[in-house]
Amino acid sequence: MVVRKTKKVNKYRAHTTHGGGHRKKRRGAGSRGGRGNAGSGKRAGHKKRQPLAGRHGFRPRRTIETIKSINVSFFTAVKVEKLVVEGNATKEGNTYVIDLAKLGVQKLLGTGKTSVALKLTVAQASEAAIEKVKAAGGNVSTSGKTEVAEKAESA
Numbered sequence: 001m002v003v004r005k006t007k008k009v010n011k012y013r014a015h016t017t018h019g020g021g022h023r024k025k026r027r028g029a030g031s032r033g034g035r036g037n038a039g040s041g042k043r044a045g046h047k048k049r050q051p052l053a054g055r056h057g058f059r060p061r062r063t064i065e066t067i068k069s070i071n072v073s074f075f076t077a078v079k080v081e082k083l084v085v086e087g088n089a090t091k092e093g094n095t096y097v098i099d100l101a102k103l104g105v106q107k108l109l110g111t112g113k114t115s116v117a118l119k120l121t122v123a124q125a126s127e128a129a130i131e132k133v134k135a136a137g138g139n140v141s142t143s144g145k146t147e148v149a150e151k152a153e154s155a
Contacts, residue, residue, distance in 0.1 A: 072110055072114050083096075083103075088102055088103060096138075100122040108126065108129040108133075108140065110126045113132055114136050119141075123143050124142060125140050
């Protein structure tokens, strides 16, 4: 003979937790802020994000002056002719006269070599750059300090 048994769901009607113990237990993950936050009570410090290393807070503004520089290797025959066409350089005989301040350049550096005779005006120039321009049949006039002058002052 078949016995009609009451289902547990019906039995637990009006009983808040349906046999799950205290009302806070056996809940979904949503009530705990996700499954990762389950358990560990008040001591879940290992999940906290550690502060990043280094300084924090306000920092003083630092003005860094960048010196716009150009190498001797820039002055090839093709590029110098292009500067003449653009109006940034002039030609006097075999020598090209260029004011680097017009190009926005503050310092001439000595990387590479040039075969063009140049007459350059620049604020600063390295010792190697001056030698290489002179070797090509030109000269460099500086309005500011050169590395040669700086070495002489410090000695």
